[in-house]
Amino acid sequence: MKVFISHASRDKDLVRSIANVLKESGMDVWDDTLEIYPGENWAEKIAQALEESQAMVVLLTPDAQISKWMEWEIEYALGKMAYNKRLIPVLIGDPQEFQKQNIPWIFRHLNMIYLPERGKNRESIKQIAKAIKEAA
Numbered sequence: 439m440k441v442f443i444s445h446a447s448r449d450k451d452l453v454r455s456i457a458n459v460l461k462e463s464g465m466d467v468w469d470d471t472l473e474i475y476p477g478e479n480w481a482e483k484i485a486q487a488l489e490e491s492q493a494m495v496v497l498l499t500p501d502a503q504i505s506k507w508m509e510w511e512i513e514y515a516l517g518k519m520a521y522n523k524r525l526i527p528v529l530i531g532d533p534q535e536f537q538k539q540n541i542p543w544i545f546r547h548l549n550m551i552y553l554p555e556r557g558k559n560r561e562s563i564k565q566i567a568k569a570i571k572e573a574a
Contacts, residue, residue: 442491446501463567493524503540
């Protein structure tokens with residue numbers, strides 16, 4: 439299964455940590471930090487990755503709450519049957535740091551995974567792989 443990780447640009451280290459755990463769990467992870475090269479049309483590459491993926495992990499951080507790109511990626515996933523039950527919201531950090539009105543509306547209706555330590559705990563990150571596998 440190919441997994442798309444939606445994230446704010448400041449969260450690249452976190453993306454790599456999560457991508458590594460998902461890959462160890464047997465998933466094909468599209469990581470924009472490794473797959474878009476200088477001079478490439480990044481919007482086209484992201485669109486292609488969204489089309490080819492069957493699951494999306496959305497990393498919600500305070501920076502991500504205000505990202506229009508993440509909002510568009512989530513909207514795409516909501517409209518594609520391949521992502522049905524495979525849109526996995528992951529709240530990173532202290533929930534008190536988030537303004538409820540800035541959390542995408544759909545995530546108020548889905549079970550969310552919480553990573554309080556910005557993904558430093560591999561066992562916590564494995565919850566993401568487990569959720570994807572259970573939805574497959």
